[in-house]
Amino acid sequence: MNKRFNFRRARGIVALALVAFVVVGLLFHIGSGTPSAFGIDQIAAVCPLGALEALFGAKEFMLHPIILLAAMVVLVVVFGKAFCAWGCPVPWLQRFFRPKNKASGGKTSVGGQKSELGGASPACSSCGGACKLAPLGGERDGVQLDARHVVLAGTLASAAVFGFPVFCLVCPVGLTFATLIGLWHLFQFNEPSWALVVFPIILVLELTVLRKWCSKICPISALTSLIANANRTLRPRVDQSKCLRGEGIDCHSCVDACPEKLDPHSGHIPECSKCAACIEACPAKAIKIKLLK
Ligand code: SF4
Ligand code: SF4
Known part of the structure; x- marks a missing residue:
């Protein structure tokens, strides 16, 4: 018995748990909110980017957003950018709008051939190791400033100019949960609203037109990437x-x-x-998540 942990299923369960968290809050009037803006009793919090935008918008020292930011720094140092794979709804929603050949997934390249995820490795061509291996190397290893960081700067600048968090109006995380809440109000209280038309339209546009949202645009990813440079835990190791x-x-x-x-x-x-996609794709089961470096 050497069953491998199913990371994809685990991420799906966490995603459903977040949706359940919002629905239970609505059902029992707990006012727990959403992952973008949550609270229980006296504890109220917004996402770290929202907290930063609030500071830039107010242009003054505010203790509450600073505490939230400090908590976020600690979480990102401990868990890195785990929110992107385990908490953000965008990667799941993108699956519905991905072109079919990409949506099928599960095919990875070994020796120039395609193999099923996690399947046995195909036999090596009989070059005896004398062949020249294509260099590996990820495109985004190490710290890199890119388009996301430009969007992050624009997000903070717009909050400072207009005095409120402008980006929050189009944030796909916020739009996803706002749509969920809108649907709840429609079915529970028969309260239709324009938000139920406008929010999904913006969301679908972002998921279809801005397909590279996560790697090229997302200012939340940009912010966490800067702090995740200090993360030394839960990393894949070969x-x-x-x-x-x-x-x-x-x-x-x-x-x-x-x-x-x-x-x-x-x-x-x-x-x-x-996300552990590399672990599940490795035909030799050579990759493991290490608790510490
Ligand atoms: S595939 Fe592996 S290296 Fe890439 S983000 Fe997921 S866990 Fe990290
Ligand atoms: S770690 Fe696994 S997937 Fe990556 S190159 Fe080695 S055998 Fe292939």
Whole structure:
């Protein structure tokens, strides 16, 4: 019995638990809110980007958003960018709008051939290891400033100019849960609203037109990526003695599977969202999540 932990199912359960959290809050009038803006009794919190926008919008020292930001820094140092894979609804929603050939997923590349996720590795071509392996290397290893950080700067600048968190109006996380709440009000209280038309339209536009939202646009990802540079826990690690590349097989299934375009062989991948797609894709079962570096 050597059953592997099903990370994809676990992430699905966490996503459903977040939806259940919102629905239970509505059902029992707890006022617990959503992952974007939640609260229980005297504790009220908004997402860290919202807290930062509030500070820029108010242009004054406010203790509450600063405490929220400090808590977020601690969480990101401990868990890295795990929110992107385990808490954000965007990767799940994107699956509904992905072109069919990409949506099928599960195919990874080993030795220039395609193999099923987690399947046995195909036999190596008989080059005896003399072949030249295609270089691995993720596109986004290490700390990189990119378009997301420009959007982050624009998000904060717009909050300062207009005095309120402008980005929150189009944030796909907020729009997802606002749509859910709108649907609840429609079915529970028969209260239709324009938000139920406008929010889904903006959301669908973001998921279809801005397909590279996570890697090119998301200012939440940009903010957490800066802090995740200090993360040293729960990182994927490759057992080099098991990796097929050590046998001369040109495998890059792990890099192909990574939604963040990272190479788990690298010692410095602050963009890692701990999604475990590389672990599930590795035909040699050579990758494990390590608790500490
Ligand atoms: S390196 Fe592995 S765990 Fe990290 S984001 Fe890429 S696929 Fe997910
Ligand atoms: S770690 Fe696994 S998926 Fe990545 S190159 Fe090695 S054998 Fe292939």
